[in-house]
């Protein structure tokens with residue numbers, strides 16, 4: 373199988389998804405959800421975030437999830453990589469304590485968003501991450517980077533593609549193994565993908581660049597496909613499309629993993645994911661959360677059962 377024919381899905385439902393849902397879920401339900409995702413074949417799974425529990429209560433159980441993994445009380449048969457977000461030194465300490473192997477740092481293409489999200493301008497966040505990434509790499513961790521608002525910003529509007537490109541280069545310079553380019557408010561179009569993603573692929577190759585689309589305006593899958601045509605092979609998505617959009621209340625958030633898996637598998641591109649098992653896991657968590665399904669592929673699957 374050539375690289376042309378397979379993609380890697382970076383499943384963000386348990387972190388990015390659940391964090392942006394109003395309804396909290398129990399530790400047990402979260403474990404069941406993640407166990408189901410792994411059983412469906414997902415191998416890169418975002419599990420939590422070492423952020424302040426008072427600010428982000430949905431992620432307050434991250435330390436406990438890692439403790440359960442570390443102690444073997446929660447064991448998964450599948451070989452997989454769990455990832456956790458680390459916003460600062462304090463978060464890194466918690467990650468080290470929890471035996472975390474893979475972390476993600478996050479910044480943005482625009483100061484407007486970065487200031488609102490973390491209280492730091494982009495440059496300040498990069499100044500903070502330089503030494504933090506070094507420390508994490510030294511301790512043997514793998515580090516991934518997220519850049520939000522590459523294609524549009526809720527505070528600054530249209531974003532010059534050069535902004536996302538420069539921040540991405542900086543993170544790669546610091547040694548992160550891959551940067552995920554985020555369309556935080558779901559306004560990207562294939563034209564914007566060409567402008568922001570193509571130059572980065574040309575400079576760094578497909579292993580260093582991932583994309584993270586939101587479906588707010590219904591263009592996430594189109595943008596994912598355009599990225600694939602350009603050479604992207606790593607896609608972030610969320611089971612069932614979990615995660616709303618805090619900047620457009622009521623709108624859908626993340627690209628749904630089911631939509632991505634359905635499209636690519638039908639085209640003969642291997643995702644490694646069992647569509648049916650994934651759908652069952654997603655339907656289960658949607659029922660527990662009493663949440664309507666936003667993924668089109670998941671809706672069609674549910675209607676066909």
Ligand code: MG
Nearest residue numbers: 388584615626
């Ligand atoms: Mg997202």
